[in-house]
Amino acid sequence: MSIELYSLIRRRSVGSPTKKSILLYMADAASDDGSGIWVSKGNMAADLEMKSKRTVQTHVSELVAAGIVFEVGQRKCRNGFTVEYRIDLGAVLSLPSTRAGNAPVPQHIAGAGNAPVQEMHPTGAGNAPLPVQEMHPNHPFNHYRTLCPADADHTQDLDFDFQEFISKFSSAYPRMGDAEKTEDELRTALGEGADPQEMLAGAKAYAVEQEGNKPRYILYSENWLKQKRWRQLVTKPKEPVDPKKILKARAKTILEGKTFICRHITAASAGECITAQLVTVEQCRTAGINL
Known part of the structure; x- marks a missing residue:
């Protein structure tokens, strides 16, 4: 579980x-x-x-x-x-959050006679100072952007779609770990000024670099982000990736029949190997790939 x-x-x-x-x-x-x-x-x-x-x-x-x-x-x-x-x-x-827009509803009590209805807060009484801002962990308000001072330099476009960015990163990175920790690390990196395009490029480059490796040798996403590994992949020059080498490595994995790796190969990826005549449909099915 x-x-x-x-x-x-x-x-x-x-x-x-x-x-x-x-x-x-x-x-x-x-x-x-x-x-x-x-x-x-x-x-x-x-x-x-x-x-x-x-x-x-x-x-x-x-x-x-x-x-x-x-x-x-x-x-x-x-x-x-x-x-x-x-x-x-x-x-x-x-997917949309079930708690989006679920702001707390003020509690009211009926006034006496013709007195107006008074708003009642669970904290503070009479002319006491305003209650502390509600930032309890169980508060239903969700923060979708990294909080920063009003006079700070903004490193992200105001129209930046964080949920879309998470989706793209999850699709590009080869071994997703804990979803919430990954999201926290992404927010931290962006808050520190990291370029989202460089992070995506780094995730894709790491996926190519780890092509054919066993999962246990691939970093979980939250650890990769914590170590800022994308910087190593986007700052040093990379040789152009030869698509034929990728197909050959993928075909080799299929022919070896290691189901615990083959189950991560999609039907579309296997189809590319079949089109290149590196494997057959029957070999893909034997390896556990559903075509």
């Missing part, structure tokens, strides 16, 4: 209660990076008290079509095989 992913999805609007419950169920079975989901749809329907397995299949298909969930392969089971899924962290982060 991924507590981080579960908490992230819980605070996002998916579009319907049924889809939300299915997505939370899948998160309960996922790793922190959203992978490793191969639950039985029949069991899911029973546990969620839904009418039928077909209901689950329909809503899962809609989540796949929306790009929130995608298929990464198949796993054998006693009834044949079950589809393995992965939740796209970038897509989840781009």
Whole structure:
């Protein structure tokens, strides 16, 4: 179970209660990076008290079509095989928050006689000073931008879309870790004046650099950001990447049949190798890639 992913999805609007419950169920079975989901749809329907397995299949298909969930392969089971899924962290982060605009509603009490209704605050009494600004961790107000003094130099465009930036970074980086820690590190870096385009370029360069490496050798996103590794990748000159070398490395991974790596290869990426005649459709399916 991924507590981080579960908490992230819980605070996002998916579009319907049924889809939300299915997505939370899948998160309960996922790793922190959203992978490793191969639950039985029949069991899911029973546990969620839904009418039928077909209901689950329909809503899962809609989540796949929306790009929130995608298929990464198949796993054998006693009834044949079950589809393995992965939740796209970038897509989840781009969903609207369930708490946006949920500002606290002032409490009122009825006045005596014709006296006007008085606003009542939980702190402060009479002519006491104004209450402390409500910044409690459980306060439903969400801060979407890095806070800074009014007279400070702004390093970001006022129209900068942070949620879109997170989505692009999540798609580019090869090993997403804790979603909330990653978001905090991104905000910190931007607040310190980092160029978002350089960070994205660094994430893409790191993905190319780590192509074919085992996941345990790749830094989690929050650690990569904390170490400011994008600076190393965008400041030193990089040799042009040869697309043929990337395809050959990917094809080699498919032919080796290491399912724990192949499950991260998308159907589109495998299709490029097939078009280049480096592998066959049957070899891709044997490696666990769903085409």
